[in-house]
Each structure stands twice: as structure tokens, then as C-alpha cells.
Amino acid sequence: xxxxxxxxxxxxxxxxxxxxxxxxxxxxxxxxxxxxxxxxxxxxxxxxxxxxxxxxxxxxxxxxxxxxxxxxxxxxxxxxxxxxxxx
Amino acid sequence: xxxxxxxxxxxxxxxxxxxxxxxxxxxxxxxxxxxxxxxxxxxxxxxxxxxxxxxxxxxxxxxxxxxxxxxxxxxxxxxxxxxxxxxxxxxxxxxxxxxxxxxxxxxxxxxxxxxxxxxxxxxxxxxxxxxxxxxxxxxxxxxxxxxxxxxxxxxxxxxxxxxxxxxxxxxxxxxxxxxxxxxxxxxxxxxxxxxxxxxxxxxxxxxxxxxxxxxxxxxxxxxxxx
Numbered sequence: 295x296x297x298x299x300x301x302x303x304x305x306x307x308x309x310x311x312x313x314x315x316x317x318x319x320x321x322x323x324x325x326x327x328x329x330x331x332x333x334x335x336x337x338x339x340x341x342x343x344x345x346x347x348x349x350x351x352x353x354x355x356x357x358x359x360x361x362x363x364x365x366x367x368x369x370x371x372x373x374x375x376x377x378x379x380x381x
Numbered sequence: 382x383x384x385x386x387x388x389x390x391x392x393x394x395x396x397x398x399x400x401x402x403x404x405x406x407x408x409x410x411x412x413x414x415x416x417x418x419x420x421x422x423x424x425x426x427x428x429x430x431x432x433x434x435x436x437x438x439x440x441x442x443x444x445x446x447x448x449x450x451x452x453x454x455x456x457x458x459x460x461x462x463x464x465x466x467x468x469x470x471x472x473x474x475x476x477x478x479x480x481x482x483x484x485x486x487x488x489x490x491x492x493x494x495x496x497x498x499x500x501x502x503x504x505x506x507x508x509x510x511x512x513x514x515x516x517x518x519x520x521x522x523x524x525x526x527x528x529x530x531x532x533x534x535x536x537x538x539x540x541x542x543x544x545x546x547x548x549x550x551x552x553x554x555x556x557x558x559x560x561x562x563x564x565x566x567x568x569x570x571x572x573x574x575x576x577x578x579x580x581x582x583x584x585x586x587x588x589x590x591x592x593x594x595x596x597x598x599x600x601x602x603x604x605x606x607x
Contacts, residue, residue, distance in 0.1 A: 304485075308530055309556065311488050360447070363440055363476065366483035366530060 296345040297374040298353050302362045303334035337361055338374075345373050384409040384604035386597075387424035389454070391416040391445050395432035396467065396579060403579040404428070407597030409604075416448040425604045426463040426507070427454055429470025431523075431577055441484055441526040442472030451477060463507040463570045463600055468524055471563070471573030480564055480573050481539070482531030487524070488556025496588045497522035497576050498550040499562050503543050506569040507603050511595035517550060518592035522576040527555035529564075529575075539564055547574050 304310050310332045317331035337357075341349060354371050362369035386404045388411055390397045401411035412424050416434075421427065434445035445451065451473070458464045458479050466474040474480045487493060496519050501512040512518070531539070536559055539545050547563035555575070563574025578593025580586070587593075 307532075308485070309488060309528075311486065311490050311556075315490060360443070361439070363443065363483055365475070365478075365481075366485060 296341050298339045298341055298345060298350070298371060299374050300337040300339065300353070300357045300361050300369055300371050301334060302337070302357075302367050302369045303332060305366060305368055308366055335361075384426070384601050385412050385422075385424045386410070386600065387412045387414040387421055387427045389414045389416060389427065389429055389450055391432070391434035391448060393433040393436055394430055394469070396430040396577065397432075399577075399579045400428045400430040400467070403582045403593065403597050406582050407594060407601050409597065409601045414450060416445070416450050419449045419453050421450070421453050421457065421462075425607075426465070426600050427458075428579075429454075429464065429466040429473050430579070431468035431470065434469055434473065437469075437526070440472075440476065442469060442474075442476040445469075445473045446476040455479060458566075458571050461568065461570055463603070464572075465508050465596065465600070466571075466573035467577055467579060468527075468575055471575055472526060474571060474573040479571050480566055481535045482529055482564070484526050484575075485528045485530055486526050487528055487554070492523070492525045493527070493554050494523040495521070495554065497554060497562070498552070499547045499576060500550050501546070502548055503546040503565060503569075506546055506565045506572050506599075508572045508596050508599050509546060510602065511599040519588045519590055520576045520578050520581040520593045521587050522554055524555070524575055527557065527575040529555075529557040529561045531558065542567065546572055547576070 313332040357369045386409050388400045404411040472484045501516045504512045504514045544565050546565045549560045549562045565572045578596040581593035
């Protein structure tokens, strides 16, 4: 089994009021010097079998058609290495 | 024979009964459609009503767009079937790419519920002929994800082609670009808007006005004359 991570973010030009609300709260919490926050979504897909090129291509299609709305969002797909030490 | 107008119920739809009632008050026959049905029961038009289809999980309208009924709605809308998307229905129409742009959370992050003033910008769509261009109306608005966004090219195109069908007046309730409350596709058969005309069809409820009724009389007139 392998894990594929799809990260989805609003396109840079689109206002992210959630991120702004978080950013505005930071000074109150004592975190200075953070000039911008944008909030996105992370999907972790546990995939049966090997994550070969064909499997990645299918996940890319899934991300493009469903997990992200490419009218307003960008996405990235990557395979996450599962570390032996964690087991 | 009277016109048959379908209203789709998704899990999480809230305004299906109100939409059916509005259709009946306008003089047409409402037909209940179920999200799992591929068959549209030979209706003459379809209303995608308000609510929170599939809980709005992922994005508003994103999961509903892949329901079996939408396969048929998308196919037939492209062939000219009149489709009206109200609120969640508007979100579904953008997710289905039947209308351009996208819908995001309100810029103030809160749910909003108010009587909203609008200007009818386009009185030539299948759903707006009983209005006049420039007419100002009041209908209720209630949503969490009502912020219409599109890239500059799309906005310019919508404006140039008169496809901004409704615009917010006096107050922009959600940060929608260009104060856009509703748009139409190029053919004029697919219309989506955030405010709820089906809640303003009887003088005793809602705004106390019936400013939403012309949506349903417009489509009835179009279908009867067709």
C-alpha cells in the first residue's frame, strides 16, 4: 500500500478570507512577522497496489475533475514515502 | 397540456417543496425528480433548488454534479433544455461547467440571510422574460458560499455579452465580483443565481412581495409558446 497526497489551494489571485482571518489572529497569539496566510486542503489517498505511472495518471484525473475545481483552485499530486522508522 | 417542470431533490436539498409550490402557483405542473434517476420523466424544464446537497462536503455543489441525474441534465441543458439553478443549484451549475466561474465562501465568512435588492440586467433568458431589463426587485437571500468569482477574461466576456442576469444593488452580501448575483449561459436557457425567487411568490410570506414569481411565469410562457 502507498499513500498519494493531493494538495489543493485557491489560485493565488483569489481572495482567501479564511486565511486572512487566521493571519489577523496571529499577533494576538504572539506570533509576529507572518505577513500572509492562505488555507488549503490536503487529501491523503491510500492506494492498493503499486503507485505506477498509470495509477498516478488516474489520480491526477481524479484531482483535476473532482478534488479540485480548476476554475478556482490549483492542485499538486505527489507520492509520500512511508518511512520504515515510523512502523 | 400544461408545462411540466422538474425539481431535483438531492440528499440535503431544502427548497424542493418551495420550488414545486412556486411552479404550481405560476400555473405549471411540478414534477419531483430524484438525484439517483437518470430519467428526467420528459419534463420541459428543470429547477435545481437550494439547500446543501451532499452536505456541501468537498465544495458546494461539487458532489451533486456527479450524481446520475446530472449526467442527463448536463447533456440536455447543452441541447437547450431550460435549467434554473437557485443558490445550491447555481453552485452545482458552475461545478458542472454549464455556467462559467465558481462559487466560494462569503468574504465575511458568515452565513447571511436577508431581503436582497437586485437589478434584473437581462430580461431575455428563458427564465426572465416576464421582467423588464433594469427592473429592481427584492427577493430573499440565504447562503454561506455565495461569492461569485471568475477570471478577468470570463468577467469581461459575461459583461460584454449581457450575461450578467442579476446584480446586487445597494449592498454586496458576499463579495461577488462585479456585484454579480446571477448569470446565464450564452444560449439563455441555463440561468443561475444566489437569491431565492421561490421564496417570494406569495404576499403573505418572505419579503411580503411576489417579485420572484416572474421566474416561473417566464418559463411557463416560453414553454407554452414553444
